[in-house]
Amino acid sequence: MRFLEIEKNYGENCVFDKFSLEIPPKTILSVVGPSGEGKTTLLQMASGLLQPDDGSIIRESGEEGPVSYLFQEPRLLPSSTVFANIELALRSTYSDKEERKALALHYLRLVDLDDSLGLYPHQLSGGMRQRVAIARAFAHQCNLMLLDEPFQSLDIKLKYSLLNAFVTLWEKNPKTTLFVTHDPKEAILLGDAVCCLGDPKKPLLYQKINIPRKARNIDDASLLALEAKLVQSLVQS
Amino acid sequence: MRSVKRNLILLLSSAFLLIIWQVAAQLLDSQILLPGLVPVFSTLLKLMSDPVFTPNVLFTVLRALESFLIIVVTATILGVLSGRYQLLSVALRPFVTVVKAVPVMSVILLAFIWFTSSTVPLFSAFLMGFPVMYLQIEMGVKQLDSNLLEMCNLYGFSKKTKITYFLVPSMVPYFVTGARTTLSMVWKVVIAAEVLTVPRYGVGSRMQLSQVQLETDKVLSWTLIAIFLTALGDLVLEAVIWISSSVKQQLDKRSVSCVS
Numbered sequence: 001m002r003f004l005e006i007e008k009n010y011g012e013n014c015v016f017d018k019f020s021l022e023i024p025p026k027t028i029l030s031v032v033g034p035s036g037e038g039k040t041t042l043l044q045m046a047s048g049l050l051q052p053d054d055g056s057i058i059r060e061s062g063e064e065g066p067v068s069y070l071f072q073e074p075r076l077l078p079s080s081t082v083f084a085n086i087e088l089a090l091r092s093t094y095s096d097k098e099e100r101k102a103l104a105l106h107y108l109r110l111v112d113l114d115d116s117l118g119l120y121p122h123q124l125s126g127g128m129r130q131r132v133a134i135a136r137a138f139a140h141q142c143n144l145m146l147l148d149e150p151f152q153s154l155d156i157k158l159k160y161s162l163l164n165a166f167v168t169l170w171e172k173n174p175k176t177t178l179f180v181t182h183d184p185k186e187a188i189l190l191g192d193a194v195c196c197l198g199d200p201k202k203p204l205l206y207q208k209i210n211i212p213r214k215a216r217n218i219d220d221a222s223l224l225a226l227e228a229k230l231v232q233s234l235v236q237s
Numbered sequence: 238m239r240s241v242k243r244n245l246i247l248l249l250s251s252a253f254l255l256i257i258w259q260v261a262a263q264l265l266d267s268q269i270l271l272p273g274l275v276p277v278f279s280t281l282l283k284l285m286s287d288p289v290f291t292p293n294v295l296f297t298v299l300r301a302l303e304s305f306l307i308i309v310v311t312a313t314i315l316g317v318l319s320g321r322y323q324l325l326s327v328a329l330r331p332f333v334t335v336v337k338a339v340p341v342m343s344v345i346l347l348a349f350i351w352f353t354s355s356t357v358p359l360f361s362a363f364l365m366g367f368p369v370m371y372l373q374i375e376m377g378v379k380q381l382d383s384n385l386l387e388m389c390n391l392y393g394f395s396k397k398t399k400i401t402y403f404l405v406p407s408m409v410p411y412f413v414t415g416a417r418t419t420l421s422m423v424w425k426v427v428i429a430a431e432v433l434t435v436p437r438y439g440v441g442s443r444m445q446l447s448q449v450q451l452e453t454d455k456v457l458s459w460t461l462i463a464i465f466l467t468a469l470g471d472l473v474l475e476a477v478i479w480i481s482s483s484v485k486q487q488l489d490k491r492s493v494s495c496v497s
Contacts, residue, residue: 047391066393075388079406081489083496088402092393101496118493140392 001025001046001063001144001176006055008041015041017200018055025060026174030191032184032230037197039180043069043146046178063144063176066092068137070150074129076121076136082108083117086136093141107135110172111165127158131165138169147179151186163189167213184230188223189216196233204233272454281458289438296438298466300355301420301427304362308419312370313412319371320378333368341365345430358430358439365426370415377411413478420474424467440466 001023008016015038023029033039044050045057047067076085086104094100108114111131121129130150137145151159163186170177181187187194188209196205207226209216216223255274262273284290319326344364348357381404389399431441440459447455 049387049391067391069388069391071384071388073384075384077385077402077406079409079485080402081493083493084402084489088394088398089392091395091398105496117496118490136392 001060001178002058003042003045003052004056004058006045006052006057008038008045008050008052014200016052016055019201021195021203021206023176023178024192025062025176027192028170028177028179028190030179030181030187030194031197032181032187032194032234033197034234035182038200039197040148042197043148043178043180046144047146059144060176065144066140066142067144067146068140068142068175070133070137070145070147072149072152074121074133076129076132078121081118081120082113082124082132085121085132086139089136089140103139107139107169108132110138110169111135127154127162130154130162134162134166134169138173143175145175145177147177147181149181152182159186166190171213184227184234185218187230188227189213189218194226194230196230198233198236204236205229269451269453272457276454277457277461280454281461284455284458284462292438293440293443294462294466296436297427297431297440297463300358300431300439301362301423301466301470304359304366304427305416305420305423307359308363308366308370308423309416312367312415312419313374316371316374317378320375320381326375329371333371336364337368339364341426341429342433345426345433348430349434354434354436357434358427358436358441361430362423362426366419366423369422370419373411373415373418374408377408380411381407417471417474420470421467424463424470428463 003019003021005018005020006016007018008014021029021042031039031042041050045052047069076082077088080088083104086107087100090100090103094103105114105117108117111134113128113131113135116124116128121132124132133150151162154162167190179187179190184194190213191209192213193206193208195203195207198204207229209223209226211220211223218224258271259274262271265271268276315325315329319329341361345357345361348360348364352360385403385407386399389403394403428439428441428444431439432445433441435442435445440463444456444459444463447453447459
C-alpha cells in the first residue's frame, strides 16, 4: 500500500503536505507519533472513510477489497453473543451458514475463547473483549488490516498476551497492516518497520526491523537503541 | 431473599395506605365524603357481578389499547424519521411543544366540540401520549453509538443485519421507557375523557354517573378498577418484555449450542 504525495488540511491546520509512505505487501508498518499529528487521519484515509485533499492512496493487487479494523475499544455489539459478534462480520463474504459457523469457531479457538461462545460482551473482562475483536478482525476476509491503538489502556500483562495472540494469528495469515500506536515498545515488537510522524512533509523516522517477530526481546540492545531513537523523535517533534 | 424483602416492603406499604384510608374514613364518619374499606369493597364485588360491568371495563380497555397501539406505531415511525432527518425533527418541534404544554382538560374539551363522545378518549390519549413516545424514540435514534455504526460499515454489515443486530437492540431501552410511560398516561387520559364526555360504556362514564348521584363508594370502586387496569397493563407490558428477552436468549443459546 502506498500513500503518494497526499495532502490533508483541517481548516488552517495542515496535517499532511505531499506526504508519501509505503507499506510493503504482507508486512506490518508501525506508526507512532504525538496526538494531532495525523495517525488516525492516516488510518481513516487507508480505510476509505476519509479522502485526502490531494495525492493518491494506492492499494496493490491483493490488497483490494474489504478492510479489517481493530479499534482502540473492542466495539462489540452488546446484545449479541461472542459467537454472533464474529459470525456477523463474516456474512458479507461467506454466504454458507455452516462455513461461517466453522470459521467463527476456528478463530475463537485461536484466541482461547471457544468456551465463551454464548457469553455477552458485558459478561467478559476487558482483555477477553479485545480478544474477541482480534478474532473478528482476522475472521473477516480482508487483505488490509488497520489497527488504531488496540492495546492502549490495558495492563502490561494483558497487553503482551494480546500482542502474542495477535502475532500468532497474523503469522498464520499475514496481511498488509498499518498499526498506529503511542507506545514505541509495542511499535517495535509488532512492526516489520517503524515510522514516526511529526512533520507534515515526511516521516521523522522510518526504520526497518530485521529481527524475526517471534525472536524479538524487549531487552535486545538494537531494539532498545531503536526505541531510544523513536522516543527522541517523539520528544523533538 | 432480595425479592422476598422487596415483596414484603410492597405489601407493608400497601397495607399502610389502606390503614390510612380506614382511619380517615372513621375520623370523617361520612359515607359521602369518604366511605370505609368494607362498604367500598362490598360495592366493588356487587359491581363486578353486575352484567354491565364487563362492557364498561371492556370498552375502556379497548379505547386505551387502541390509543396505545396508534401512539406506538406513529410515534415510532415519526421518531425514527426525525432522529434520522433533522429537517423533519425541526418541522415537528412546534407541534410537539404545543401538545406537551396544552392541559389535558383543554384537549378533552376541545375534542368534545369536534368529535363524538366515543372518539374523544382516543383523540385525547393520542395527543397526550404521542409526544412522550415520539421524543423517546427520537432521542434513541440520535444517541445511537456512532462507533458501533462505523464498525458495522467497515465490516460490511448489510442493511438488514445492521437493523436487526445494531439498530433494534440499541432502540429497545428507549422504546420500553416510552411505552411504559405512554401506557400509564393513556389509562389516565382515556378515563378522564370518559368522565367528561360520558360515552355509553366506560369506567369513566360510570365514575361520572356515580359522582352525580353522590355514590362515593361507587366512585372509589371504579377508581380501584382503574388502578387495577393500569397495574395490569404495566404487568402485561413487563411480561411481554420479559418473554421477548427470554426468547432472544434462548435463540442465542440454541445457535451457540449448534456450534459447540
